[in-house]
Amino acid sequence: MPHAAVPDPAVGPLPEPDPVRDLAPGPVRGRVPEPVQNPGPGPVPDPVRNPVPDPVQNPVPGPVQNPVPGPVRDLASDPVRDPWRDAMRLALAEADAAAPAGDVPVGAVVLGPDGAVLARAHNEREAVGDPTAHAEVLALRRAAAATGEWRLTGCTLVVTLEPCVMCAGALVQSRVERVVFGALDEKAGAAGSLWDLVRDRRLNHRPEVIHGVLGEECAEQLTAFFRTR
Numbered sequence: 001m002p003h004a005a006v007p008d009p010a011v012g013p014l015p016e017p018d019p020v021r022d023l024a025p026g027p028v029r030g031r032v033p034e035p036v037q038n039p040g041p042g043p044v045p046d047p048v049r050n051p052v053p054d055p056v057q058n059p060v061p062g063p064v065q066n067p068v069p070g071p072v073r074d075l076a077s078d079p080v081r082d083p084w085r086d087a088m089r090l091a092l093a094e095a096d097a098a099a100p101a102g103d104v105p106v107g108a109v110v111l112g113p114d115g116a117v118l119a120r121a122h123n124e125r126e127a128v129g130d131p132t133a134h135a136e137v138l139a140l141r142r143a144a145a146a147t148g149e150w151r152l153t154g155c156t157l158v159v160t161l162e163p164c165v166m167c168a169g170a171l172v173q174s175r176v177e178r179v180v181f182g183a184l185d186e187k188a189g190a191a192g193s194l195w196d197l198v199r200d201r202r203l204n205h206r207p208e209v210i211h212g213v214l215g216e217e218c219a220e221q222l223t224a225f226f227r228t229r
């Protein structure tokens with residue numbers, strides 16, 4: 001028969017519970033809460049691996065967020081650029097005339113204050129062997145000849161490519177009210193790309209600049225020219 005209820009005289013009586021020692025935070029008890037307070041990388045949400053969905057960066061695709069497909073948006077009106085599209089088409093047609101002489105196809109037209117075409121010109125640098133025979137300079141000279149006045153007050157120059165520094169200077173000197181161009185010239189442009197000469201605040205006269213009118217067509221005309229060279 002086991003004597004479970006009888007204390008073993010070799011071991012002695014079981015120790016009485018010590019309430020002070022048992023409740024005091026010993027080294028073992030002190031370390032127990034640490035895994036809860038610093039549970040490590042496992043249970044903590046990882047914002048990289050488990051990012052919280054951002055409604056701004058990750059908008060729900062749908063008819064509200066993306067209402068207009070490409071072709072419809074292309075037809076949307078642009079009140080800044082639309083008034084100059086017809087003049088830019090004239091400039092594009094003028095630029096085509098540069099090709100037979102091997103000139104880079106750049107075309108320009110000058111509109112009077114009433115919108116009438118005062119002059120048109122294309123790049124003739126190769127055709128006449130003149131380094132200043134850019135389309136803008138030629139168009140400004142012809143417009144001044146047509147009006148009999150070097151000041152082209154109230155006039156607008158429309159050109160297929162962003163003007164270079166020479167042409168930007170000529171535009172400021174001519175006092176044109178506005179410069180409208182199609183394609184950006186990131187290698188030599190002086191109307192916003194590489195320089196912004198026409199809007200330099202140190203100048204007394206600063207024409208308004210409108211860019212990107214039929215910009216893709218203007219860029220494509222130039223790209224097609226260089227592709228064949």
Ligand SMILES: [Zn+2]
Pocket residue numbers: 134135136163164165166167168
């Ligand atoms: Zn130029």
